[in-house]
Amino acid sequence: MVLMEEAAFNFRTSYVKSTVFYDAYNGILPLVLNWQARPWTCDVAQKNMSSYACVSNHSVCVNVTSTTDEPGYRCKCSDGYEGNPYITDGCQDIDECLKNSTLCGYGICENMAGNYTCSCPRGKDWTNGICQSRFPVIPVVGTTGGLVVLVIALACACMIQERRKLQKMKRDYFRQHGGLILFDEMRSKQGITFKIFMEEELKQATNRFSEQQVLGQGGYGTVYKGILEGGVEVAVKRCKTANEQQKKEFGKEMLILSEVNHKNIVKLLGCCLEVEVPMLVYEFVPNGTLFQLIHGNHGLRISLATRLGIAHESADALSYLHSSASTPILHGDIKSSNILLDRDNKAKVADFGASILAPTDKSQFITLVHGTCGYLDPEYMQTNLLTDKNDVYSFGVVLLELLTAKLPFNFDPDVPAHEKSLSMMFTYAMKENKLDQILDAEIKDGDNIEIIEEIAELAMRCLEMCGHNRPSMKKVAEKLDSLRKVMQHPSVQRNPEEMECLLGEPSSMASSTVTSAEYFSIEKKAVNGLQSGR
Numbered sequence: 244m245v246l247m248e249e250a251a252f253n254f255r256t257s258y259v260k261s262t263v264f265y266d267a268y269n270g271i272l273p274l275v276l277n278w279q280a281r282p283w284t285c286d287v288a289q290k291n292m293s294s295y296a297c298v299s300n301h302s303v304c305v306n307v308t309s310t311t312d313e314p315g316y317r318c319k320c321s322d323g324y325e326g327n328p329y330i331t332d333g334c335q336d337i338d339e340c341l342k343n344s345t346l347c348g349y350g351i352c353e354n355m356a357g358n359y360t361c362s363c364p365r366g367k368d369w370t371n372g373i374c375q376s377r378f379p380v381i382p383v384v385g386t387t388g389g390l391v392v393l394v395i396a397l398a399c400a401c402m403i404q405e406r407r408k409l410q411k412m413k414r415d416y417f418r419q420h421g422g423l424i425l426f427d428e429m430r431s432k433q434g435i436t437f438k439i440f441m442e443e444e445l446k447q448a449t450n451r452f453s454e455q456q457v458l459g460q461g462g463y464g465t466v467y468k469g470i471l472e473g474g475v476e477v478a479v480k481r482c483k484t485a486n487e488q489q490k491k492e493f494g495k496e497m498l499i500l501s502e503v504n505h506k507n508i509v510k511l512l513g514c515c516l517e518v519e520v521p522m523l524v525y526e527f528v529p530n531g532t533l534f535q536l537i538h539g540n541h542g543l544r545i546s547l548a549t550r551l552g553i554a555h556e557s558a559d560a561l562s563y564l565h566s567s568a569s570t571p572i573l574h575g576d577i578k579s580s581n582i583l584l585d586r587d588n589k590a591k592v593a594d595f596g597a598s599i600l601a602p603t604d605k606s607q608f609i610t611l612v613h614g615t616c617g618y619l620d621p622e623y624m625q626t627n628l629l630t631d632k633n634d635v636y637s638f639g640v641v642l643l644e645l646l647t648a649k650l651p652f653n654f655d656p657d658v659p660a661h662e663k664s665l666s667m668m669f670t671y672a673m674k675e676n677k678l679d680q681i682l683d684a685e686i687k688d689g690d691n692i693e694i695i696e697e698i699a700e701l702a703m704r705c706l707e708m709c710g711h712n713r714p715s716m717k718k719v720a721e722k723l724d725s726l727r728k729v730m731q732h733p734s735v736q737r738n739p740e741e742m743e744c745l746l747g748e749p750s751s752m753a754s755s756t757v758t759s760a761e762y763f764s765i766e767k768k769a770v771n772g773l774q775s776g777r
Contacts, residue, residue, distance in 0.1 A: 323357030617651025632710030639705025
């Protein structure tokens with residue numbers, strides 16, 4: 244006979260003669276004893292503590308009724324306790340936190356006598372059996388997302404507004420510099436290669452005007468080397484200032500300057516008008532400046548023929564600007580650093596875009612051209628009137644640089660006053676007949692002394708204090724051209740007409756061969772003709 248809980252076992256006939264029962268239940272089944280203390284109820288039993296069965300702390304009495312309806316009671320441990328309530332200290336506290344690690348979810352579980360508590364980390368509250376943020380996640384995310392969208396929208400609006408302001412500013416500058424007039428003129432004329440550049444295009448070409456791209460700096464601005472799309476090398480000049488009158492006339496003047504076409508003048512390719520002060524774009528000349536050739540510490544010997552060739556080409560370019568261009572142009576800043584050299588040391592006059600067009604009446608003579616110390620015409624400094632004879636004076640200083648290889652101005656305070664300015668030093672040497680003391684040692688050659696003296700005399704005429712007494716650039720170019728030909732061909736053939744031109748009278752030497760010394764004797768007699776053609 245076996246005692247067991249009825250609900251825990253289902254009988255089968257196969258259990259009688261086999262071990263199936265043991266295989267299914269391991270020979271073990273729960274047994275439930277349904278018993279009670281009789282014949283008292285809890286109220287009656289608790290009156291007699293000597294016989295009261297629930298002796299353990301944290302135990303409770305429970306009334307039960309048997310099948311015979313006889314009263315009785317049983318003992319059990321209180322909630323949160325377990326054990327035997329019928330013995331002393333038989334009911335022990337249950338550690339709910341230890342039994343169930345997920346009892347408080349992601350909160351903090353703390354065991355208590357007969358119970359437990361759940362708490363949450365800082366910033367969260369225990370709600371509906373879980374720890375939740377004090378502020379709901381969805382509203383916080385929504386608010387944050389809304390703020391981000393608002394900030395982005397405001398930033399975009401500001402960028403759009405700034406971009407519109409920038410575009411408006413560029414349009415205003417473009418109109419202010421005569422861009423609309425320039426466009427109309429360009430459309431009306433055929434074959435013009437002049438281009439109006441965008442600011443961004445020139446920024447990209449010059450690596451955003453990087454210091455590594457700087458070719459040179461002067462009183463008018465900074466010149467950068469740039470490479471346009473297609474690999475075209477250019478020189479980009481950022482001018483410093485422009486007055487209101489210059490701004491209004493800029494577009495018109497640019498079109499006139501764009502038509503300048505001479506082999507010894509740097510070609511003006513275009514300009515940028517959408518900036519406060521316009522930028523100019525020239526062809527790039529690769530071999531540096533005449534100033535660098537003369538004064539640079541390169542150790543190269545510069546022959547007199549090379550110097551004379553550069554002088555003649557530069558003078559020819561200035562003569563073209565003064566008298567052969569569609570509208571006469573005054574350079575205003577002739578100096579050795581504004582004469583560029585190509586790979587064959589051929590001269591190209593640059594920076595004429597900083598000049599002004601020749602004025603049509605005296606009221607237009609006042610100008611803001613400043614020039615460069617050492618090259619500036621003293622007469623201009625007194626009158627502030629720019630004329631073609633100012634360029635002649637400055638070119639005379641360039642001739643002195645070619646002859647002496649000295650700087651146009653010496654800033655050393657210990658140098659005597661008459662030696663500070665190259666023009667003053669030269670004038671003093673000529674008056675004292677000491678030209679050979681200031682000549683560059685590289686050109687002191689007995690075979691060429693006559694040519695050097697002729698160049699020196701030409702420079703003296705260019706440096707006359709009164710501009711009216713100076714020759715025109717056309718006459719200067721013609722003189723240098725004749726000296727160049729004599730140097731190339733020491734023995735020249737003269738026809739009667741040419742001799743008459745030099746002497747102003749028929750010559751008996753018409754068909755004879757003339758040596759260089761004889762030629763210079765004839766040239767000296769023709770000086771009056773040169774001066775009368777100022």
